Amino acid sequence: MADLFDMPGDDASANAPRPLADRLRPKALDEVIGQEHLLGPDAPLGAMLAAGSLSSLVLWGPPGVGKTTIARLLADATDLHFVQISAIFTGVPELRKVFDAARMRRQNGKGTLLFVDEIHRFNKAQQDGFLPHMEDGTILLVGATTENPSFELNAALLSRSQVLVLERLSLADLERLAQRAEGEIGKPLPLTGEAREALLEMADGDGRALLNLVEQVAAWKADDKLDTEALTTRLMKRGANYDKSGDEHYNLISALHKSVRGSDPDAALYWFARMLQGGEDPRFLARRLTRMAVEDIGLADPQAQEICIGAWQAYERLGSPEGELALSQAVIYLALAPKSNAGYAAYKNAVAAAKKTGSEPPPKHILNAPTSLMKDIGYGEGYAYDHDAKDGFSGQNYFPDGMKRGVYYSPVDRGFERELKKRVDYFAKLRTRRQGS
Template structure:
């Protein structure tokens, strides 16, 4: 560790503004990058590429502050390529043309270009397609960075010419290592108690750059010593959780909530619900989704579940935030502990598939009304048996189209109220077989 900080930049000369700590601690070699050993290690994809001397175009997918820009810059150094950085947010078509032309000139002079594109998912389809010919003829080696799922946001053609590498958010041991590096660079320990130090790492939420910015604020406090968690919380604003209501985190967290409910885990379900609320998710969206969970995963095993969700939704509309969110939380707990069945959902899909297959087959004539004489002459209503007049209130007639094999779509489970529905279904099946056999 010591020789790492022997390489730290010297203090700024008098009259020059000091560089931010995050910039001063930027790694000088790939071996110094924290938390991405699965990508950079000897057996990792980048480690193997560099060892073989064959580097392909890359897409770095990961949250902010995990080293995407730093790794791209160090890759250029390792491969002796010119490093060019652009952002999709600020770069237009004319700017791209200039970048490609400059890369062509470098190539003509014997030097390649590593083009790092931050927020590459912000480019539209046409702009993404514009990279392809320059990647194929070797004018540029593209390294894109995105916080969004590349399979949703990037063109298939661009993905087919690149390797997607997933960079992980930094966990607490990695953040602690980064904090130790910062203390060595600053020449002093942070004036925090153990619990406050742990709280500081938690505040960074896996973002190394955010942690270094927080450390820089703490280090600037004069006369402070042994600061505890409460004092730290008062002095620092906790970093907002990384959450984009229209992005990948949105879909990941709602999936986690849904699967926790389906898996009958109320604690995990509450955790993901509150994670989304803390991230600023619209509670009405959550009310709609938990109602869907009641229909899809509980169904008739507990018919009350749907009513609980609708009631919670109505309570939220009357109370608003934050009081109404408690009703949604209680509905989530109820769903997680309710008996589970997707039999109704599966039956609907099976019946829908049968409806598509059979096209426009008409109902059998015996269950059609015959308000006119002509319709009676055509056999409408002939032979219909009124179920209330039949024994046990059940005629056992066939209600499917003529010539169509009777479909069996609903198969209730032996859980919750569906156990009773299964008993009724079996009873009617026996009556139907007896009546039709007779």
């Protein structure tokens, strides 16, 4: 009797029609297209197999890059029984049956490679349930995830596994896959060169998506080769790999933020457009742009914050798509603005000093004295009214008594902060002169 969740073998269904992606599934690891950084002789998986010491793994990568195929072939290469489950459809009772079957199999001298698709979907308790079976050798776990394991998987599970990052397939990889598909079909695709490139780009690095597209194109009846316009008319482009709450969301906003900080308006616009095309809420982008103005530009260009707030308000009044144009102009302005994090650094320095000094009171001369008692104990005594002082600057101490004067704000010599730097230096000289006298 077949084990629960075992993948089907050769039976009467073997003669039934099979999708192209299934027919082209590699039979050996050296047939896998892409992922050479993992499968080469000196790469992690190649080295493990050569040494005969395969460990539990977490395969992290986008859809359609070979996670399931590699897991299956690893089981073949190590003579382990392959069992596949999905975290989406598997509960605790099913897991218990899987572990019981693996334990029985081990007693009979056969190991089990348990492949768990979408492993990040399991909760903490379910993930913890794998640990004893990994430790006693009942299973060798290979998990697959499209989400960042650092955020989605337990530290205990990660400590017992090696995380391997799979990359989206390059256009060269996809072309090799298309050629392999044409060999299986027995005829070339009826596409011009440009249309063929467009087909590869439609797959967006996903090999499974490409094979599905190839299967559709191969079924068309075409007397002549189809050009790009004819292709795009008949096919819908695959949606971009973007999850507004997932890892790709954070990757792209990081790319946008760093492009702005790096003063590259073209790159910044590209990532901004990528996020909008992926369905990102423009209000989130408006908020992040305003943060960039405060954090990375600051007082080097005080107008940057106003530009962002104005673009945000314009979006709220205009909506899409016109409002997105206002946000894109804010992106350009921020990228080209002079940069300074001096204000941001000054705030962090001041917060650190405030935590260190605790409850130190202000010096008495700058405290108000609305009652006679407060005057009697020295509140306000000796305060110099700055407007009465020469140059409108008294130079008095405003830090707690006994506390060494802190210097938190160090303006840069760029943009408007160049002028602020002159003012800081001017008041520093006056302060030294007044306190000295």
